[in-house]
Amino acid sequence: MVMGTVRTALAFATGAMALPAGPALAAGLPQLDPSTYAPQVIWLAITFGVLYVLMARVALPRIGHVLEERRHKIDRNLKMAETLKVDAEDAAEAYEGAMADARARAGNVLGDVRERAAKETAERQAELGARLHADIQEAEAGIAEARDKAVAGIRDLAAEVAHSAAEKLAGETVDAGAVRSAVDAVLKERG
Amino acid sequence: MANPLAQFEITTLVPIQLGGVDASFTNSGLFMVVAVTAITLFLTLGMRAHRLVPGRWQSMAELSYEFIASMVRDNVGTEGRPYFPFIFSLFMFILFANLIGLVPYSFTFTSHIIVTFAMAITVFLGVTVIGIIRHGLRFFTLFLPSGVPMVMAPLLIPIEIVSYLSRPVSLSIRLFANMMAGHTMLKVFAGFVVPLGILGGWAPLAVDVALTGFEFLVAVLQAYVFTILTCLYLNDAINLH
Numbered sequence: 001m002v003m004g005t006v007r008t009a010l011a012f013a014t015g016a017m018a019l020p021a022g023p024a025l026a027a028g029l030p031q032l033d034p035s036t037y038a039p040q041v042i043w044l045a046i047t048f049g050v051l052y053v054l055m056a057r058v059a060l061p062r063i064g065h066v067l068e069e070r071r072h073k074i075d076r077n078l079k080m081a082e083t084l085k086v087d088a089e090d091a092a093e094a095y096e097g098a099m100a101d102a103r104a105r106a107g108n109v110l111g112d113v114r115e116r117a118a119k120e121t122a123e124r125q126a127e128l129g130a131r132l133h134a135d136i137q138e139a140e141a142g143i144a145e146a147r148d149k150a151v152a153g154i155r156d157l158a159a160e161v162a163h164s165a166a167e168k169l170a171g172e173t174v175d176a177g178a179v180r181s182a183v184d185a186v187l188k189e190r191g
Numbered sequence: 192m193a194n195p196l197a198q199f200e201i202t203t204l205v206p207i208q209l210g211g212v213d214a215s216f217t218n219s220g221l222f223m224v225v226a227v228t229a230i231t232l233f234l235t236l237g238m239r240a241h242r243l244v245p246g247r248w249q250s251m252a253e254l255s256y257e258f259i260a261s262m263v264r265d266n267v268g269t270e271g272r273p274y275f276p277f278i279f280s281l282f283m284f285i286l287f288a289n290l291i292g293l294v295p296y297s298f299t300f301t302s303h304i305i306v307t308f309a310m311a312i313t314v315f316l317g318v319t320v321i322g323i324i325r326h327g328l329r330f331f332t333l334f335l336p337s338g339v340p341m342v343m344a345p346l347l348i349p350i351e352i353v354s355y356l357s358r359p360v361s362l363s364i365r366l367f368a369n370m371m372a373g374h375t376m377l378k379v380f381a382g383f384v385v386p387l388g389i390l391g392g393w394a395p396l397a398v399d400v401a402l403t404g405f406e407f408l409v410a411v412l413q414a415y416v417f418t419i420l421t422c423l424y425l426n427d428a429i430n431l432h
Contacts, residue, residue: 001354023387025354028199029195029199030199030201031199031302031303031304031305031367031371032202032304035213036201036217036219036303037305038212038213038214039201039203039207039213039214039215039216039217039220040201040217040219040303040305040306040309040311041218041298041306042209042212042308042309043213043216043217043219043220043223043224043303044223044300044306045309046223047220047223047224047226047227047284048223048280048284048310050227051226051227051230051231051280051283052232052276052277052280054227055230055234055276055279055280055283056276056280057278058231058235058278059230059231059234059238060256060275060276061207061233062235062241063234063236063238063252063253063256064256065241066238066241066245066249066253067253067257069243069257070243073243118324138404142423152413178384187328
């Protein structure tokens, strides 16, 4: 405001300085000539009235409509985004549930399979163990029999050899029963 | 040197007499018509495409709408809504008058006290009538701010009345004086450019360039000041205080 006042004063001063040279000196400031007031006010009323009607009836409703429409559209889209987000969250939740279910089911199936496999393995192992045991026993029996047979053979041979050796060495007939019992005793002694 | 006040002369273009009253179409009237046409074209052509995502021009039109709409909303409230078209028209009219007036060889009709006074008195009377219609006699409590001790009333009421009555005067003189002073200064400095010759003429020319920028600021600022004061006066009338 101070600026304006200073400027006004300056303008009046410069205006006054220039006035003596100008043709408008007699009339003074054109703004203070009352004969120009009527046409200015009349045309101000006409033009401003027209402007008001144009603004109020045409221009402003148009702009207001566009702004309103934009606001509605943004609101609508925001609302839609909101519902879509809720939907997406629901879907994500359902997916999580299904995943958890499937994982639990898969765990159960896996456990069953593992259990069955373990049982089968144990059964097969037991069966194999039993068969091997039987085989071993059979083989051991065979071995024992063979040894007994061999031992019996050795006794007969030893008795015969001892009998003939005693006859040759002593030159006399030795009782076969005595030889056999002597051999038996020796064999027993030797293990 | 040309008279710096010659630019404010009113020249009759089409002489019209209406029942003994001079209603001639003058250069002032011509630029009022130019301003109204420019405002209307600016707003309607800018909004012609009315796209959802505005272009540059549409943005400017929407910006001016939003600017005044928020000014009315902030200063008057929702009850100021019916007066929005008037205040918008007022702002655009003064703004375009000031800006078009900056075009060389054009005419600035807001540099005439009668024009600014006519606008100010219209605002003043309109606001007063609105206040009286809304509040009846209670409107006159405007002259006695609430909470003031009664002893002060004899002093305060005359002051408030004088300040109320001086509103149209200050409103009109502020705009008129700013416009006239600015344009006179431009003309004075412009008048020195040629007489000072090719060497010295640059100085006033540089001043004129700077002043022109300054005048653009003043043109917009004064339109804003006139409008916001109108809003404040309207707020007084609608909401008292």
